[in-house]
Amino acid sequence: MPAVAIKGVSKSFRAGVTALTGIDLEVEPREFVSLIGPSGCGKSTLLRIIGDLINPSAGSVSVNGKSAEQARRDHDYGIVFQDAVLYDWRTVAKNISLPLELLRWSRTRRSARVDEMLELVELSGFGSHYPWQLSGGMQQRVSIARALSFSPSLLLMDEPFGALDEMTRERLNAELLRIWQETGSTIVFVTHSIPEAVFLSTRVVVMSPRPGRIASIVEIDLPQPRTTATREEPRFFELVTEVRERLAAGGALRGETQEPALAEEAS
Amino acid sequence: MSAIAAEQPRDARAAAARGALRAVLFVAGLAVLWGLWEGYRWIGLRERWTWPFTVSNVNMPHIHKILAAYNQPLQPGGPPLRHYLYHNAIFTAKEALAGFALGAIVGFFLAVVLAHSTILRRGLVPYIVASQTVPLLAIAPMVVVGLGTKGVTPWVSVAVIAAYLTFFPVAINTLRGLHAVDPRALELMRSYAAGRWKILWRLRVPASLPFVFSALKISATASVIGAIIGETPASLEGGLGYAIVNFNQYYTIQPANLWATIIVCALLGIFLFIAVSVVELLVLKRAPEHVA
Numbered sequence: 001m002p003a004v005a006i007k008g009v010s011k012s013f014r015a016g017v018t019a020l021t022g023i024d025l026e027v028e029p030r031e032f033v034s035l036i037g038p039s040g041c042g043k044s045t046l047l048r049i050i051g052d053l054i055n056p057s058a059g060s061v062s063v064n065g066k067s068a069e070q071a072r073r074d075h076d077y078g079i080v081f082q083d084a085v086l087y088d089w090r091t092v093a094k095n096i097s098l099p100l101e102l103l104r105w106s107r108t109r110r111s112a113r114v115d116e117m118l119e120l121v122e123l124s125g126f127g128s129h130y131p132w133q134l135s136g137g138m139q140q141r142v143s144i145a146r147a148l149s150f151s152p153s154l155l156l157m158d159e160p161f162g163a164l165d166e167m168t169r170e171r172l173n174a175e176l177l178r179i180w181q182e183t184g185s186t187i188v189f190v191t192h193s194i195p196e197a198v199f200l201s202t203r204v205v206v207m208s209p210r211p212g213r214i215a216s217i218v219e220i221d222l223p224q225p226r227t228t229a230t231r232e233e234p235r236f237f238e239l240v241t242e243v244r245e246r247l248a249a250g251g252a253l254r255g256e257t258q259e260p261a262l263a264e265e266a267s
Numbered sequence: 268m269s270a271i272a273a274e275q276p277r278d279a280r281a282a283a284a285r286g287a288l289r290a291v292l293f294v295a296g297l298a299v300l301w302g303l304w305e306g307y308r309w310i311g312l313r314e315r316w317t318w319p320f321t322v323s324n325v326n327m328p329h330i331h332k333i334l335a336a337y338n339q340p341l342q343p344g345g346p347p348l349r350h351y352l353y354h355n356a357i358f359t360a361k362e363a364l365a366g367f368a369l370g371a372i373v374g375f376f377l378a379v380v381l382a383h384s385t386i387l388r389r390g391l392v393p394y395i396v397a398s399q400t401v402p403l404l405a406i407a408p409m410v411v412v413g414l415g416t417k418g419v420t421p422w423v424s425v426a427v428i429a430a431y432l433t434f435f436p437v438a439i440n441t442l443r444g445l446h447a448v449d450p451r452a453l454e455l456m457r458s459y460a461a462g463r464w465k466i467l468w469r470l471r472v473p474a475s476l477p478f479v480f481s482a483l484k485i486s487a488t489a490s491v492i493g494a495i496i497g498e499t500p501a502s503l504e505g506g507l508g509y510a511i512v513n514f515n516q517y518y519t520i521q522p523a524n525l526w527a528t529i530i531v532c533a534l535l536g537i538f539l540f541i542a543v544s545v546v547e548l549l550v551l552k553r554a555p556e557h558v559a
Contacts, residue, residue, distance in 0.1 A: 053454050073460045085451045089473045089551070098469070102459045 002026040003186040009059030018211035019045045034189045034197035042212025077154035078147030084139035086131035093127035117145040137168040157189045208250030215250030336523035359506040366429020367490035374437025382445040408500045429493030433486035440482035444475025480547040487539035
């Protein structure tokens with residue numbers, strides 16, 4: 001049973017803009033799939049459809065064999081946004097335990113899990129800090145810990161490292177791969193960055209805009225576990241080039257600067 | 268971690284320095300006010316100013332005479348004025364606090380209800396705004412008399428009048444705060460399948476607290492005004508409003524008494540304002556730039 005199965009999904013917004021059309025995609029359990037494409041290709045919209053945060057105009061989505069809505073109600077996935085979206089009136093520990101509170105976990109179970117999660121994202125000792133006392137990279141790690149705290153089988157990530165500097169981004173890339181290995185979760189990851197997509201993924205889904213559709217899918221056969229050395233391998237560069245060419249073929253790199261007014265898809 | 272810990276003593280010292288500077292500025296402010304009053308008085312008397320008012324010992328008594336009035340007995344052989352004003356201030360404070368609390372609760376829950384219903388919001392908000400254009404002075408006696416016939420104690424009626432003035436800023440600001448939520452924070456709650464009630468208490472209400480506290484500060488001072496205005500036309504004995512009416516009648520003989528009362532009213536408002544600010548500091552543990 002695939003972790004995510006998308007069949008014939010389209011999405012049109014009220015303004016008459018077609019954000020997505022004819023999307024078919026299956027993600028197997030434990031896969032790391034990146035959605036890459038220029039802004040306006042509907043990759044964030046697709047992620048939100050998987051998470052049942054918005055409804056598709058046509059087609060169907062199933063997560064773990066259930067409808068997307070049922071999967072959301074069953075807490076089958078955790079989500080991470082471009083900004084950490086931490087509650088600034090809660091400490092780091094309290095932010096991580098928010099979903100656990102909503103799931104009515106007991107206090108002792110919550111605090112044990114929070115400690116575990118802090119260790120997982122290497123923030124032990126920061127539990128009593130407030131979000132505004134942390135750097136952007138640390139805040140994003142808290143956000144990942146929060147998304148994973150209730151052990152969802154699926155992790156949805158919407159350009160989670162897009163707002164970070166290159167060095168922090170590469171460090172968090174490596175950390176995310178470690179977390180992915182340790183937790184055995186399935187990850188659907190939206191990004192703008194070709195090297196990031198190639199480094200992290202088992203498959204890269206190349207999307208093209210106007211209307212948003214899947215242009216092609218690139219299998220990433222780089223060996224696991226991946227390290228900083230992976231980024232220097234010839235195969236890595238070959239795959240980066242291949243993804244770039246597929247993006248270009250899909251019309252993404254035609255140098256068009258004009259974006260459709262996709263107010264609803266402000267990401 | 269160690270970097271943050273190391274910064275704390277410096278922060279504490281900086282906070283102490285800021286506190287000291289604030290105290291100095293406050294005293295300097297008082298000195299400037301005193302200087303302006305006495306300076307205006309001195310020039311006004313010398314130049315015989317008649318516009319906008321004739322400066323005289325009645326209209327602008329010396330500050331030290333106003334302060335001295337606190338120690339003089341109201342009636343020969345009676346207790347000094349400060350005793351009288353103290354008791355009246357306590358009475359008015361009771362009304363103001365009750366009105367403040369009632370107004371805050373009504374305003375808050377009204378905002379919660381309005382936040383969840385577009386129809387109610389469209390329908391009710393114009394009337395809520397209109398409610399504040401009704402002259403309080405005109406309805407105050409009606410409220411006191413009307414509630415009095417239902418057996419309500421007069422000071423409670425005055426608290427209701429104060430609440431009428433205080434619920435408004437709380438309702439409007441809380442409503443604004445409940446809607447001022449990061450849309451992605453709402454998506455996050457939706458991803459957890461959290462219902463309206465949980466979204467309200469775990470996200471909307473905490474996110475609205477800076478707005479609520481801004482409103483409570485306005486309401487704190489407004490509640491004192493409301494209590495005084497409520498007492499005045501209702502001729503309710505025992506409060507600062509009554510003292511103001513009383514001293515108004517003897518103004519030409521003893522102007523300092525009225526001024527002394529005005530200062531007490533101001534102090535009461537300032538006290539409530541500071542009390543709300545302290546609670547705000549304790550409740551809102553967030554980034555310094557987020558605390559208004």
